[in-house]
Amino acid sequence: xxxxxxxxxxxxxxxxxxxxxxxxxxxxxxxxxxxxxxxxxxxxxxxxxxxxxxxxxxxxxxxxxxxxxxxxxxxxxxxxxxxxxxxxxxxxxxxxxxxxxxxxxxxxxxxxxxxxxxxxxxxxxxxxxxxxxxxxxxxxxxxxxxxxxxxxxxxxxxxxxxxxxxxxxxxxxxxxxxxxxxxxxxxxxxxxxx
Amino acid sequence: xxxxxxxxxxxxxxxxxxxxxxxxxxxxxxxxxxxxxxxxxxxxxxxxxxxxxxxxxxxxxxxxxxxxxxxxxxxxxxxxxxxxxxxxxxxxxxxxxxxxxxxxxxxxxxxxxxxxxxxxxxxxxxxxxxxxxxxxxxxxxxxxxxxxxxxxxxxxxxxxxxxxxxxxxxxxxxxxxxxxxxxxxxxxxxxxxx
DNA sequence: CCATTTACAGACCGTGCGGTCGGTATGTAT
DNA sequence: ATACATACCGACCGCACGGTCTGTAAATGG
Numbered sequence: 001x002x003x004x005x006x007x008x009x010x011x012x013x014x015x016x017x018x019x020x021x022x023x024x025x026x027x028x029x030x031x032x033x034x035x036x037x038x039x040x041x042x043x044x045x046x047x048x049x050x051x052x053x054x055x056x057x058x059x060x061x062x063x064x065x066x067x068x069x070x071x072x073x074x075x076x077x078x079x080x081x082x083x084x085x086x087x088x089x090x091x092x093x094x095x096x097x098x099x100x101x102x103x104x105x106x107x108x109x110x111x112x113x114x115x116x117x118x119x120x121x122x123x124x125x126x127x128x129x130x131x132x133x134x135x136x137x138x139x140x141x142x143x144x145x146x147x148x149x150x151x152x153x154x155x156x157x158x159x160x161x162x163x164x165x166x167x168x169x170x171x172x173x174x175x176x177x178x179x180x181x182x183x184x185x186x187x188x189x190x191x192x193x194x
Numbered sequence: 195x196x197x198x199x200x201x202x203x204x205x206x207x208x209x210x211x212x213x214x215x216x217x218x219x220x221x222x223x224x225x226x227x228x229x230x231x232x233x234x235x236x237x238x239x240x241x242x243x244x245x246x247x248x249x250x251x252x253x254x255x256x257x258x259x260x261x262x263x264x265x266x267x268x269x270x271x272x273x274x275x276x277x278x279x280x281x282x283x284x285x286x287x288x289x290x291x292x293x294x295x296x297x298x299x300x301x302x303x304x305x306x307x308x309x310x311x312x313x314x315x316x317x318x319x320x321x322x323x324x325x326x327x328x329x330x331x332x333x334x335x336x337x338x339x340x341x342x343x344x345x346x347x348x349x350x351x352x353x354x355x356x357x358x359x360x361x362x363x364x365x366x367x368x369x370x371x372x373x374x375x376x377x378x379x380x381x382x383x384x385x386x387x388x
Numbered sequence: 389c390c391a392t393t394t395a396c397a398g399a400c401c402g403t404g405c406g407g408t409c410g411g412t413a414t415g416t417a418t
Numbered sequence: 419a420t421a422c423a424t425a426c427c428g429a430c431c432g433c434a435c436g437g438t439c440t441g442t443a444a445a446t447g448g
Contacts, residue, residue: 004425023305025219029406039427040407046425050406100308106361110304111217113364114294124365150378156362156371157355157378164358167300168350170307171318177350184344184351188382196444198395223436233397234437240395244436394445401438408431415424 008046010036015053016061020104023111024054024119051118058122062104070130079137080145080193083158084186091179099169099178106163131155138192145192154192161185202240204230209247210255214298217305218248218313245312252316256298264324273331274339274387277352278380285373293363293372300357325349332386339386348386355379 014035018027029050033040047053073082090099105126112119134155138145165181208229212221223244227234241247267273267280284293299320306313328349332339359375 007425026309028404030404041409041428042426044407044426102304106358107304109365110296110301110361115220120365120367127362127365150374153374153378156359156374157382160358160362160375161351161355162358163361164300164354164356165350167304167357167361168321168354171303171314171321173314180344180347180350181354184347188351191385196395201395222434224434235398235439235441236396238437390448392445392447395443397440397442399438399440401436403435403437405433405435406431407433409429410427411429412427413425415422417422418420 004046007036007038007042011038011043011046011053012057012061016057016104019054019057020107021101023107025111025115051116054112055118055122058108058119062108063122063126066105066126066130067133070133074134074137078144079134079141080189084189087162087182087185091175091182094175096173096175099166099175100173102166102170103163106166109163110167127159130159134158144194146194149192158185158189161188198240201230201232201236205232205237205240205247206251206255210251210298213248213251214301215295217301219305219309245310248306249312249316252302252313256302257316257320260299260320260324261327264327268328268331272338273328273335274383278383281356281376281379285369285376288369290367290369293360293369294367296360296364297357300360304361321353324353328352338388340388343386352379352383355382 011032015027015032018032018035029040029043033043036043043053047056070086073079073086076082105123108119109123109127113123114120131152135151138149138151138154142149142151161181162185165178165185168181169175169178205226209221209226212226212229223234223237227237230237237247241250264280267276270276299317302313303317303321307317308314325346329345332343332345332348336343336345355375356379359372359379362375363369363372
């Protein structure tokens with residue numbers, strides 16, 4: 001055959017990129033088709049409609065990438081330092097465009113949570129998974145941290161701040177505000193230690 | 195006349211509500227017209243196009259409301275306590291729907307900053323104004339706070355976390371996550387004191 | 389009283405969207 | 419060789435959107 005699996009992957013990757021940059025609703029199938037160099041028939045052979053394509057992008061591209069991104073820093077020996085290094089590396093290494101573009105999960109959360117149940121439950125599951133990941137690893141090193149901390153609360157706090165910072169950057173078109181918030185976030189994180 | 199000014203205000207208020215709930219792009223003029231009980235001719239008599247209507251909503255509804263919301267807590271004698279009370283009151287008094295709906299400024303920032311320059315500069319101006327408001331008032335009481343704090347950085351951090359928390363709530367459809375983040379935010383704020 | 393402006397009404401238009409459907413070429417099993 | 423499933427093509431459809439344009443009743447100035 002003409003390698004259907006590769007066609008499917010190409011659709012997923014390009015769709016992921018388009019949705020990341022433009023959002024789900026603003027992403028047009030025509031644009032995806034043009035970039036893929038395929039026809040509408042090809043796309044609708046692999047995906048039953050736009051929503052299902054969106055779900056597939058979330059599950060097969062965003063979700064794995066998201067976990068692969070957060071897991072290493074959080075599961076390192078020192079999660080506090082791991083997260084600080086993780087955030088700092090973003091400030092340094094990511095381009096201005098990448099930061100302004102924001103986290104796909106947060107973008108979709110804002111755009112689609114209130115519109116489509118299918119997206120909402122997937123996003124919620126991802127957020128809970130991330131929260132559990134962070135909270136359990138903070139618990140793991142709780143001896144090195146101050147007493148009486150609510151790790152789930154802290155985990156949600158960290159993620160909120162991180163997502164809020166990239167949201168903030170979207171209006172300024174530069175990394176400055178992002179850097180500032182990340183700096184303060186790292187200061188906050190270090191304060192959790194004894 | 196048939197009170198043109200009142201018609202204009204009605205359009206602005208209903209548009210503000212629609213845009214807040216659905217976002218700018220997803221808000222259809224037809225829907226606004228139906229809720230206002232007016233015709234398309236009326237709307238296009240007062241506003242040259244959808245964008246200009248959006249700008250007017252931002253400047254005449256969102257911006258004043260935004261300042262009126264943040265100014266009192268921040269300009270109180272104790273801004274730290276003022277902000278804590280301000281956030282806590284939100285957790286208690288706001289309905290689940292209101293929280294999930296999010297802050298109009300943050301919503302528009304996410305949706306429109308990358309799409310339209312007119313929106314972007316207005317949102318940026320608003321964010322800078324808020325940042326200045328918070329930072330100067332923290333500076334005002336800096337004697338009561340820990341030394342070597344970057345107040346602008348802290349101000350951006352606070353707003354980021356707040357906006358991030360309402361973003362987080364959108365996928366869970368309840369106040370629980372919002373409450374958690376707000377609690378931790380208040381804990382952080384109190385830590386700023388000597 | 390009349391002319392002109394104001395403040396709307398509503399039919400209409402072009403565009404771009406997601407989605408459908410009949411057709412076609414390529415591979416595979418018998 | 420034949421039959422059938424797979425993988426894809428691209429014209430077409432209905433729809434909802436923002437926007438335009440002509441018409442008209444109410445207010446206002448002379």
